[in-house]
Amino acid sequence: MSLEQVTKADQPATDDEAMLVRVQREDFSIDEELKRVRRRSKRIGGIAMFLGTARDRSKGKDVDGITFEHYEGMAQKKLREIRERAIKDFGVIEVLVLHRYGEITIGENIVLIIAAAEHRAEAFRACQWAIDELKQITPIWKLEHTPEGEVWVEEHP
């Protein structure tokens, strides 16, 4: 653990910022995550969100469940980079990036992006960029459980 992280953990004032990028096993509430984002500014007028959920089919096959594995440390680092670049490059006020790991039941939440801006156009652009980028650069892997067995999914062959 770096000195920066120790300092952050000791300062409740910056707790909110650390909570805006997370990789966690537990499910999350969109209302609770929205609260974290919204209390950062009263200037927010447009919030675009993406929620990825576990579908019961993938490329024509039935799927019974999914297990996500992540590279602890690097995954968080990449998600922090995505949040910072989205804020800087798209002129939005705040961005939250949250991904679950472990076993996910069909229908459950997997990933959440919240991009909050003054106006909706930049919120949508930042949100869409963030989820596209997340899928490109974040070391998270997906094992699909199907009636024929388990398959590590290659979304980017």
Next chain:
Amino acid sequence: MSLEQVTKADQPATDDEAMLVRVQREDFSIDEELKRVRRRSKRIGGIAMFLGTARDRSKGKDVDGITFEHYEGMAQKKLREIRERAIKDFGVIEVLVLHRYGEITIGENIVLIIAAAEHRAEAFRACQWAIDELKQITPIWKLEHTPEGEVWVEEHP
């Protein structure tokens, strides 16, 4: 009230569909609205959402609060049209459109669009189209309360 509406109110099975398009005074929970959408299909994998909230500034002026007025009947009709066209034209699984009326405090929710699809690209397209279209065709008016007085806002001069 048309026969169709009477029939719908008498059939709890279709209650969910009626709840997917609403104009209401009360605030709403995004988690609760997501539940309504998600229980419509297990094939949902990507959900794009737009939440419009009351900003404390508009075109350089301070805003203390907003009052929304709507044309009861026509507003709901236009929102139903938006939901149906979004589903038909963008190939998404389900769409929810919800708008508040009455007095809105700064920071509060105003409008929510949820577009749920198998994949995220069509969810984003449907969501963005729906909020753009809502602003074009829905008879809802906004009175901004500013330190200098109240102003009916013309977003589309």
Next chain:
Amino acid sequence: MVTIQLFGMTKMLAGNQGTLSLSLHDGKRVKDLVSVIDAAYPKIGELLQKKKVLVSVNQEIAHEDLEVNDGDEIALLPPFAGGNR
């Protein structure tokens, strides 16, 4: 006699009345309605001429040549402003 629902700034321009009741003598089209409103409320009339305020008949935006019938639901619609941009 037709009843016209007012909203937003048109309600304000009509002295905060929620509805207008008007008699149509010289024609039954939307444009005739606009003439009658223009005579009684010239500020609303000006917005109607400029198409900043639109007329709806039975919850659809109406062309100026549309005929208005008894029992039609008529409203004046100022520029919409749903949610925030």
Next chain:
Amino acid sequence: MVTIQLFGMTKMLAGNQGTLSLSLHDGKRVKDLVSVIDAAYPKIGELLQKKKVLVSVNQEIAHEDLEVNDGDEIALLPPFAGGNR
């Protein structure tokens, strides 16, 4: 001696080991590491040659010419699959 973290299909291909411990004798670059892995686990080696599996050093994707030092955090990264499309 370097320790390499494995994930997803590379862990599976190494017999479900979470880490590999390897000695680097003939050079200290990423490409030398890849050669040693290729000798021990040819299926992983093939994916590394095809760039389907990437090497990260200190949590960044590493070029094959990068030098590996004691204490570096090394991992093999199969194709990512975050969330659903």
